Amino acid sequence: MTNSVSISEKRTARLAKRHRAESRFKWFGRLSIGFGLACVLFLFTDIISKGIGAFTQTYINIEVTFDEDKLGINQSSSEKEIKAASFGSFFKKSLREQNPDVTGRRDKRALYALFTSDAPLILRDMVLADPTILGTTQTVSMIADDDFDTYYKHSYGRDLEEGEIIGRLSDFQISMVEKYVEAGVVEKRFNTILFSNADSREPELAGIRGAVMGSILTLFVTLILSFPIAVATAIYLEEFAPKNKITDFIEVNINNLAAVPSVIFGLLGLAVFINFFGMPRSVPLVGGFVLTLMTLPTIIISSRAAIKAVPPSIRDAALGMGASKVQTVVHHVLPLAMPGMLTGTIIGMAQALGETAPLLMIGMVAFIVDAPATVTDAATVLPVQIFLWSDSPERAFVEKTSAAIMVLLAFLIFMNSLAVWLRKRLERRW
Amino acid sequence: MSLSTLLIVVLAGAILAYMLGRTQSYQIAKPVGGVRNLAALPNYYASLMGLWALLPALLLIALWSIFDGAIIDSLVRATLPDEAKQLSDEDFGLVMSQVNNAAIGIGGGALDEAYQPAIEKLKSLNNTSVQAMPVLAIIVLVIGGLLGFRAVRAENNARYAVERIFNGTLIVCSTIAIFTTFGIVFSVLFESIQFFRKVPIDEFLFGTHWSPQIAIRADQAGASGSFGVIPLIVGTLLISFIALLIAVPVGLMSAVYLSEYASNRVRGIVKPALEILAGVPTVVYGFFAALTVAPAIRNVGDGVRDWGAENGYEFLASLNVSSESALAAGIVMGVMIIPFVSSISDDVINAVPQSLRDGSYGLGATQSETITKVIFPAALPGIVGGILLAASRAIGETMIVVMAAGLAANLTVNPLEAVTTVTVQIVTLLVGDQEFDSAKTLAAFALGLFLFIITLALNVIALRVVKKYQEQYD
């Protein structure tokens, strides 16, 4: 067949071109994946490089003589008297005495500003804890102000961008920092303040403890509400519900709620819980309610999948033994579906932990200095804390924000790994 | 007694009732010849008694907590002096909150003597409420327990009752989804209707100017505020479009590569690595967009402009990149939705039956030809559905735009300028101090209604398309 010859020639002629198209297509796929992976890598390195500094804090070891006369108290003073003593002017005076060459009001003020504004309180707490130090000279590790801290940690501002620190510290302050460093009294230590303090206006005193507590309380409320409700709903829809318009409607509702933007749940919380039921603003209880409504669809959907995965033969076996429907479900289906339900719940909780927008709406954005202790104390949560700090201009807050993000991501990675582990460990293949 | 203590007490009471019921059922079993002659197992009698004790008490506590505020309010209202009753709604609310404050002892003295009876009344009612609720709850608990105790009879099959309660609980739980939807619809609808009383709906939908700040003094510029939603819609669409421009090709191609080309080992590593992007909270993306991506884009823009100025490209001289550019927010949002698009595409592509692939390979098609000419067309409805879902995600996304996009409602499609979105405005209008019925606050709910309708429509259409598509190959 002459036709056949020409056809196979044509085929061969196109082959090279087709293979080039094939490899172009493949490269496009590889590039896409490369882009995605690069984003993951870039995101993490960016945040870690920004935040790693916040895990250390600069301290200046200074000698403080707790002079009874200057403070106007002695070892027999009552707690109240100690509290009333003027530690502020005492601290400033000690600094002036240690640096007699600093004269002029501006320079003096600049000198005080190198230390945290909480310095007098720290000295006061030392005396309160142990009044016998009155009259003695102690070496006190004083927290450095955030500008000092940033300047010192970033190799004297050299790896910072122009304007980030230059301009915040005056030339005089820089010379003082260098003087302290030369004296060998400046040291970097692991930053426990980050984990032991709640929010503060002063970056060097701000910590995430309040936010972490708020997140834990909010998640606690979310968990104890959403898990039982979701499991009950899943059981009802999978095992008991008759096939009718109402159950269809419930299903449609659940599927749609899963895709409603989270900010809408915030509006719901504001209008219903706060304005209609008159619940207090900014509290973990209401935050938990809102997050419950938000995570319910996720947990219901995965719980239903887990129940569906239990083979019907098990139900038949139990029913065949004369067990009631409820007994079958409670004794057999539920335990077998539990790992899958727990996995779904953990993933839902992880979602809730990272959620920010609806909590802004119900007022969990307040600046709160005390860590909350109960679900009705005003509180904020970790993602909201990140949002609040990210608005602050200080370089030290950028660092704190990144550190808080690292902590949040660590929690999330832990929760997701737990879910994966649970799935691998407990889930049965039928 | 605080609420949590009361709840613990009630729970303990219910457990006690359970144990009593259990003991009693063994008692009644003796005369009839053992547990096997009871109509139900002892556990069912015990559970029934426990539930009889628990549920009415819980119900009472719940109702009391919800309604005591309103009831006390209306009782106090009656004792207010006449002048207060004639006040407008807003001022009346103010007075009531002052009375409230006075009753708990803050800001006392702001009100004159005429309000004293109301304050006293409120104090005493609050007191009664706090003391009466635990007492009543415990009484109800005991009565319930006794009623339950009467049900522990050998011939009474307690299992039926317990299973009915079980079933009822399941039904109540599953209706929560419906109530949530109703809650959303009514809360946004109710406030929106109030808003549209103040601002005409056509002005809202077709207005091209958005500045919700209402001046305090009447003679200030823009005193009434303007609520035209068009700039917000354009801003939202612009950012979502940029996001989809990134997410759709990258997500789709990653899914194709992973499901059609990659070896199992590569897939096992790359897939979870990409899914990390889905687990990162949006606030982190927001931070990343605002502090890393946006400045970087602006620097590049400035660099290009300077280069243009040096090399005589006049048209570059006017290049001005906003530090809150739509581009930055869009790109980061796109990165966020990559795993979402990729996992939907993955499902959709895998739903295309192997026989179609075989058919194409059998004719000598290359893999890319099979994918682009057979799999994509076959999977098109599913992919379109997936893109719609992704679009709904992008439109409803809040934190990234709150942190990285601006507040300025510019009506522009230039991705280098700052725009604002519907979600940004909802958050900005509602965060911070608010008077509840000002047009500014109500506008947030109107925007919420708008957002809800748009995303709901997108989701419903998308789910329907995807479902139809999946049925096609079942």
Add this chain to the structure above:
Amino acid sequence: MSEIAKETYQTVGEPLLKDPKMHVRNTNVFYGEKQAIFDVNLDIGKNQVISMIGPSGCGKSTFLRCLNRMNDTIDICRVTGQLMLDDLDIYNKKIDVVELRARVGMVFQKPNPFPKSIYENVAYGARIHGLTDNKVELDELVEKSLRRCGLWKEVKERLDEPATGLSGGQQQRLCIARAIAVNPEVILMDEPCSALDPIATATVEELIHELSENFTICIVTHSMQQAARVSQRTAYFHLGKLIEVNDTSAVFTNPKHKLTEEYITGRIG
């Protein structure tokens, strides 16, 4: 498994031919650890129909899919031995599987038309291989292919309608038309009639018969009657081994191997 693997056996009948279109020597196929085909030697004659019969799971489909490397789409599948198309080594790493499949086409058990129009289904192969230069030529090719499959009269009025709207028999003939539009040298058919009703089956069988003038056809079937009707040679597979190959009439009237005899008399299968 290894016990059986070591066991040697001899295919009875006449597996080898003079001047074959394809020849297969010492071929084994593994799925992971599991061996599916054991040491098969077989020649496939030019412009002949050869049918592969045997009980379910005997490896006849697996063997068929080796012949145009459709097994490549299964990751764990491994093929050893020598398989030649004329003088082209099919499993040579350098050869282009795309070109191979253009020369060795395939029709599947279940009709699998693409969810496109009838016209586009037939034109697909021509488009990807670039067989035609313009619309007129493509139209001609489509018409010719459909005519050869006896489908032209039935569908010429509705070439733009979706192929999924055709009946099962029409769909399968469309798939055959799609395959021959690429003008392959060999067509592999994997139980092409198993999803069809008897009347559609008869049409397809007739088509196979006509096509055998120009194409070499390998057909896997579980119907012995079909093998007898359409093929010149028949190969009997049993548990991955090629037991007997001979002229179809010889296999059915005078089986030499006991297993073959048991199968065609209906005692196994």
